[in-house]
Amino acid sequence: MTRKVRTRIAPSPTGFLHLGTARTALFSWAFARHHGGDFILRVEDTDEARSTQEAVDQIIAAMKWLNLDHDEGPFFQMQRIERYREVIGQMLEAGSAYLCYCTPAEVDAMREAQRARGDKPRYDGRWRPEPGKALPPVPDGVRPVVRFRNPVDGVVTWVDMVKGPISISNGELDDLVIARPSADASSAIGTPTYNFCVVVDDWDMQISHVIRGDDHVNNTPRQINILRALGAELPVYAHVPMILGPDGDKLSKRHGAVSVTEYEDAGYLPEAMLNYLARLGWSHGDEEIFSREQLVGWFDGQHLAKSPAQWDAAKLNWVNAHYVKGMPDDVLAGHVALRFASRGIEVTADERLARMCAVFKDRCATTVELAEWLTMYFVHIEPREEDLTMHVTEAIQPALRDLRDRLADTEWSKVALAAAIKAVITQHGIKMPQLAHAVRVLVCGRAQTPSIDAVLELFSREVVIARLSAG
Numbered sequence: 250m251t252r253k254v255r256t257r258i259a260p261s262p263t264g265f266l267h268l269g270t271a272r273t274a275l276f277s278w279a280f281a282r283h284h285g286g287d288f289i290l291r292v293e294d295t296d297e298a299r300s301t302q303e304a305v306d307q308i309i310a311a312m313k314w315l316n317l318d319h320d321e322g323p324f325f326q327m328q329r330i331e332r333y334r335e336v337i338g339q340m341l342e343a344g345s346a347y348l349c350y351c352t353p354a355e356v357d358a359m360r361e362a363q364r365a366r367g368d369k370p371r372y373d374g375r376w377r378p379e380p381g382k383a384l385p386p387v388p389d390g391v392r393p394v395v396r397f398r399n400p401v402d403g404v405v406t407w408v409d410m411v412k413g414p415i416s417i418s419n420g421e422l423d424d425l426v427i428a429r430p431s432a433d434a435s436s437a438i439g440t441p442t443y444n445f446c447v448v449v450d451d452w453d454m455q456i457s458h459v460i461r462g463d464d465h466v467n468n469t470p471r472q473i474n475i476l477r478a479l480g481a482e483l484p485v486y487a488h489v490p491m492i493l494g495p496d497g498d499k500l501s502k503r504h505g506a507v508s509v510t511e512y513e514d515a516g517y518l519p520e521a522m523l524n525y526l527a528r529l530g531w532s533h534g535d536e537e538i539f540s541r542e543q544l545v546g547w548f549d550g551q552h553l554a555k556s557p558a559q560w561d562a563a564k565l566n567w568v569n570a571h572y573v574k575g576m577p578d579d580v581l582a583g584h585v586a587l588r589f590a591s592r593g594i595e596v597t598a599d600e601r602l603a604r605m606c607a608v609f610k611d612r613c614a615t616t617v618e619l620a621e622w623l624t625m626y627f628v629h630i631e632p633r634e635e636d637l638t639m640h641v642t643e644a645i646q647p648a649l650r651d652l653r654d655r656l657a658d659t660e661w662s663k664v665a666l667a668a669a670i671k672a673v674i675t676q677h678g679i680k681m682p683q684l685a686h687a688v689r690v691l692v693c694g695r696a697q698t699p700s701i702d703a704v705l706e707l708f709s710r711e712v713v714i715a716r717l718s719a720g
């Protein structure tokens with residue numbers, strides 16, 4: 250019988266949704282959708298000192314923005330502590346876990362001595378029960394940790410969906426601490442540790458495929474051993490290589506924006522982000538641009554790259570520009586209105602804004618750039634002195650005056666505006682760029698724009714005449 254595909258994303262809310270976690274979420278989501286399975290959101294918030302509600306909210310908002318919908322959750326580990334304690338209680342009873350009364354100072358001394366002998370530091374098993382072994386007397390006033398009784402012999406092997414077969418000898422693994430005394434001493438078992446909570450969650454949530462960053466490879470043999478001790482069915486593991494920055498180091502703040510929210514604010518579209526992230530460490534032939542539906546259709550867990558992918562801001566811009574161009578103008582107008590709103594400029598996403606998007610979108614990689622271009626339609630502009638000096642010369646003034654007069658009663662359409670401009674340049678014997686540049690500087694505040702008739706049509710007659718008069 251094959252298992253129902255159930256994947257999860259398990260972010261730690263110690264910061265905003267990192268691009269690497271977003272990509273893992275995307276892979277997990279796409280794999281579940283491809284197989285008609287479930288995708289689960291689990292918040293790993295046991296690091297109480299560093300977890301914040303703000304980060305939880307941001308992570309959930311970023312997942313929503315990327316449209317990675319989950320079927321179950323969000324589950325919070327802090328709400329499941331009793332469940333972890335219950336499982337630890339059962340393991341203590343079954344003998345797959347035991348109490349260890351070594352104090353932290355003793356453990357340190359043990360490690361120190363091992364290092365001094367040239368051995369690898371590891372827990373020496375002094376509290377590990379063995380048949381016929383006498384355990385030390387329980388010391389007074391020491392609250393024990395709980396350790397997992399890791400098998401001593403044999404090898405843990407799994408076939409990683411990305412990396413292929415991986416084997417780790419049990420001799421390399423010591424007895425993992427699965428609970429530490431709680432600060433408040435409220436529970437005999439204490440506070441379960443991270444690696445243990447993950448195991449119980451993956452078991453309880455019936456996760457069939459664990460897709461995660463390869464910084465977790467080292468945790469996997471321990472997690473597998475615990476799952477086996479619990480009699481749980483093992484998930485398939487897929488450890489995805491990290492995303493690297495342009496300098497080959499792990500992508501971090503040092504390289505620029507690394508949270509999904511920052512990209513949203515910078516005017517990237519969720520479809521483009523999804524498309525770009527999917528190609529970081531996964532491919533389907535030579536396909537670079539594909540829809541969410543195509544991704545789901547193709548994402549069967551094959552073709553995940555073994556080597557790390559490198560972040561490429563220029564490529565992301567190229568992908569985003571493609572989506573900006575391809576987006577229906579009325580939808581794009583909604584995105585641009587949001588960008589204006591975040592700058593405190595109130596702009597309605599109406600038919601006029603959609604027409605503006607149509608005229609300018611070809612030259613923009615992001616909706617922020619597009620809003621930047623369109624600002625001239627909504628706020629007062631101040632042409633730069635050097636543009637005025639260069640383009641709005643004495644020689645062009647008569648032509649500008651004539652144009653202004655004509656525009657006072659020209660029909661307000663692109664065709665009629667083009668005809669008026671043409672008539673003025675013919676009448677004055679000047680070249681198109683001379684007049685067009687001067688008009689652009691005065692009306693738009695910049696010397697380069699798309700076709701001047703299309704740009705002017707989207708202003709009101711009053712604004713154009715007023716701005717031309719200011720020159």
Ligand code: GLU
Nearest residue numbers: 259260261293447461465
């Ligand atoms: N909370 C872990 C992280 O953010 C994920 C652990 C896992 O996927 O098993 O890296």
